[in-house]
Amino acid sequence: MTDSLDLSNLRADFPVLAREIKPGVPLVYLDSTATSQKPAAVIEAMNNYYRLSNANIHRGVHTLAEEATALYEGARERIAKFINAKSAQEIVYTRNTTESINLVAYSWGRANIKAGDVIVITEMEHHSNIVPWQMLAAEKNARLVVIPVTDDGELNLSRFESILEMGPKIVCLTHMSNVLGTINPVAQIAEKAHAVRALVLVDGAQSVPHLPVDTQSLGADFLAFSAHKMCGPTGIGVLWGRKELLEAMPPFLGGGDMIRRVTLTEFRVNDLPHKFEAGTPAIAEAVGFGAAIDYLVSAGMGAVSGHEREIIAYALDRLEEVPGVKVYGPRAERKGGVAAFTLDGVHPHDIAQILDTRGIAVRAGHHCAMPLHERFGLPATARASFYLYNTQAEVDRLVDGLYEVKKLFA
Numbered sequence: 386m387t388d389s390l391d392l393s394n395l396r397a398d399f400p401v402l403a404r405e406i407k408p409g410v411p412l413v414y415l416d417s418t419a420t421s422q423k424p425a426a427v428i429e430a431m432n433n434y435y436r437l438s439n440a441n442i443h444r445g446v447h448t449l450a451e452e453a454t455a456l457y458e459g460a461r462e463r464i465a466k467f468i469n470a471k472s473a474q475e476i477v478y479t480r481n482t483t484e485s486i487n488l489v490a491y492s493w494g495r496a497n498i499k500a501g502d503v504i505v506i507t508e509m510e511h512h513s514n515i516v517p518w519q520m521l522a523a524e525k526n527a528r529l530v531v532i533p534v535t536d537d538g539e540l541n542l543s544r545f546e547s548i549l550e551m552g553p554k555i556v557c558l559t560h561m562s563n564v565l566g567t568i569n570p571v572a573q574i575a576e577k578a579h580a581v582r583a584l585v586l587v588d589g590a591q592s593v594p595h596l597p598v599d600t601q602s603l604g605a606d607f608l609a610f611s612a613h614k615m616c617g618p619t620g621i622g623v624l625w626g627r628k629e630l631l632e633a634m635p636p637f638l639g640g641g642d643m644i645r646r647v648t649l650t651e652f653r654v655n656d657l658p659h660k661f662e663a664g665t666p667a668i669a670e671a672v673g674f675g676a677a678i679d680y681l682v683s684a685g686m687g688a689v690s691g692h693e694r695e696i697i698a699y700a701l702d703r704l705e706e707v708p709g710v711k712v713y714g715p716r717a718e719r720k721g722g723v724a725a726f727t728l729d730g731v732h733p734h735d736i737a738q739i740l741d742t743r744g745i746a747v748r749a750g751h752h753c754a755m756p757l758h759e760r761f762g763l764p765a766t767a768r769a770s771f772y773l774y775n776t777q778a779e780v781d782r783l784v785d786g787l788y789e790v791k792k793l794f795a
């Protein structure tokens with residue numbers, strides 16, 4: 386275990402981790418890839434906001450409205466700093482990663498993609514970084530070209546080189562796979578994409594919560610992520626984009642707050658980032674997001690990723706001990722804290738159900754990455770995923786649980 390994370394104190398920050406799933410069976414939460422648990426500081430920040438400062442933002446001069454606005458904008462500032470954005474104007478609040486990607490596909494995509502243009506995605510994307518591009522390609526008669534995944538669960542970079550010769554307009558890829566855990570070489574890919582003048586959209590849903598991410602060295606033009614996977618609440622996410630790109634993009638949704646001036650015949654759009662934030666936003670959620678950022682900053686993202694590196698290395702070693710278990714994706718040193726696996730002769734849903742009787746929460750299914758599962762000839766996998774609060778003892782409970790599953794299916 387890393388010195389830098391004090392696990393027993395840290396675990397006490399998350400009320401749900403003290404829960405027993407049934408009497409005497411404590412929760413082992415191994416589903417943080419789907420959504421993370423929330424520390425008390427986040428829950429309390431949202432609670433306090435509603436108890437003490439609730440008001441609509443940007444529209445009032447009264448004290449509560451000013452407090453609410455300061456909290457909402459203060460969180461944006463901290464998020465900007467967290468990903469080293471050049472300005473808080475580059476942080477657009479959305480509902481989640483999915484909406485952030487859709488925003489780019491609608492706004493940038495509909496203004497810039499023409500018939501015959503090439504849009505690049507990869508075979509390891511979550512559906513939210515596939516479907517918006519399929520919709521755009523169908524509408525514009527553009528071509529969707531896919532970077533394949535190797536047997537080891539990495540992107541096939543030599544195929545990417547030949548795809549670049551098609552002169553793509555945008556390359557959309559995940560920073561970290563939610564199934565294989567693969568951490569993609571975004572900076573290297575972005576450099577090559579930029580050399581042919583393609584933009585790069587990075588799905589950071591799994592990287593921003595788990596790794597230090599610096600938008601000034603990442604190489605991306607757009608980065609999408611969700612608060613709920615990084616100790617924050619559901620209902621809020623971020624689209625980060627380079628300011629000059631966001632400035633040039635038409636608005637996405639029309640309504641209040643995104644305008645500077647409206648007459649009955651026309652409107653003038655507001656400045657960034659408000660241009661993309663139509664209507665009353667998720668204010669309490671922004672407050673919770675800010676508290677989540679503070680929490681992760683105080684834990685230290687280097688310590689968080691170091692801890693997860695140790696846990697995944699330990700988990701892969703232990704899982705490999707279990708006869709019939711196969712884990713997908715690269716070796717521990719090339720991936721984040723995600724282990725998608727199968728167990729010979731047992732359906733992943735049965736694995737998840739039996740583990741649940743022992744208090745162990747894992748996910749089973751295609752994890753919103755059906756094309757990737759098809760690539761490996763799998764209808765489904767079981768998936769254990771780790772975050773800053775997981776321990777090696779929890780990995781041991783998972784492995785004991787798998788031996789129990791084997792016994793039941795022997």
Ligand code: 7TS
Nearest residue numbers: 418419481482483511513563590611752
């Ligand atoms: N991209 C990746 C890489 C993801 O892992 C997810 C969610 C999303 C996008 C979508 O995020 P949302 O917040 O907009 O829903 N992944 C998962 C998962 O693996 N299991 O449940 C949700």
